[in-house]
Amino acid sequence: DAKTTQPTSMDCAEGRAANLPCNHSTISGNEYVYWYRQIHSQGPQYIIHGLKNNETNEMASLIITEDRKSSTLILPHATLRDTAVYYCIPHDSGAGSYQLTFGKGTKLSVIP
Amino acid sequence: DGGITQSPKYLFRKEGQNVTLSCEQNLNHDAMYWYRQDPGQGLRLIYYSQIVNDFQKGDIAEGYSVSREKKESFPLTVTSAQKNPTAFYLCASSTAGGTQYFGPGTRLLVL
Numbered sequence: 001d002a003k004t005t006q007p008t009s010m011d012c013a014e015g016r017a018a019n020l021p022c023n024h025s026t027i028s029g030n031e032y033v034y035w036y037r038q039i040h041s042q043g044p045q046y047i048i049h050g051l052k053n054n055e056t057n058e059m060a061s062l063i064i065t066e067d068r069k070s071s072t073l074i075l076p077h078a079t080l081r082d083t084a085v086y087y088c089i090p091h092d093s094g095a096g097s098y099q100l101t102f103g104k105g106t107k108l109s110v111i112p
Numbered sequence: 113d114g115g116i117t118q119s120p121k122y123l124f125r126k127e128g129q130n131v132t133l134s135c136e137q138n139l140n141h142d143a144m145y146w147y148r149q150d151p152g153q154g155l156r157l158i159y160y161s162q163i164v165n166d167f168q169k170g171d172i173a174e175g176y177s178v179s180r181e182k183k184e185s186f187p188l189t190v191t192s193a194q195k196n197p198t199a200f201y202l203c204a205s206s207t208a209g210g211t212q213y214f215g216p217g218t219r220l221l222v223l
Binding site for chain 2: 034041042043044045046049087093094098099100101102103104105
């Protein structure tokens with residue numbers, strides 16, 4: 001799986017959009033970009049994933065650059081419950097690699 | 113209500129004792145996984161199973177054992193050979209090649 005670079009930490013005001021960047025310049029053509037988050041002392045929660053096109057679901061939006069070397073996860077209206085560590089994970093499960101490689105992630109703090 | 117359950121939430125192990133962590137899923141997923149997380153660190157894969165009665169070692173399988181007798185169950189045994197078992201253990205499941213969904217975790221502590 002490709003290596004990733006994410007900011008160590010970010011703050012966001014409650015009610016504002018949180019934009020979390022991820023650099024994955026070595027991503028291969030078959031690797032999807034997955035985003036998970038982990039609230040303290042809980043299991044990781046799947047948020048969204050995409051290959052080339054931008055994606056949106058009830059939790060977030062994922063913007064992937066045209067060259068696929070970076071992406072941004074957008075939480076449109078951050079709440080205090082969104083405080084967590086967010087992980088960006090390039091992954092190609094079709095290649096027979098089953099392990100998700102969790103790096104250090106970005107610790108997002110939503111401020112009242 | 114579909115999902116993955118892990119029990120117990122906290123588990124204490126005495127020196128030289130084997131302990132078993134439970135993981136059950138009712139999502140009808142073929143694949144199941146066990147990860148270990150140490151404080152401030154990412155997740156590391158211990159074992160995974162793509163189908164009933166079959167499983168493979170991950171990066172840190174030494175000192176652990178698993179079984180997969182039923183599709184919905186993938187218990188993990190932490191043996192006495194695992195010298196540093198204190199960690200947060202996470203179970204996940206997925207369809208073949210699909211998104212992995214995680215359980216709430218079991219925190220193992222050594223007395």
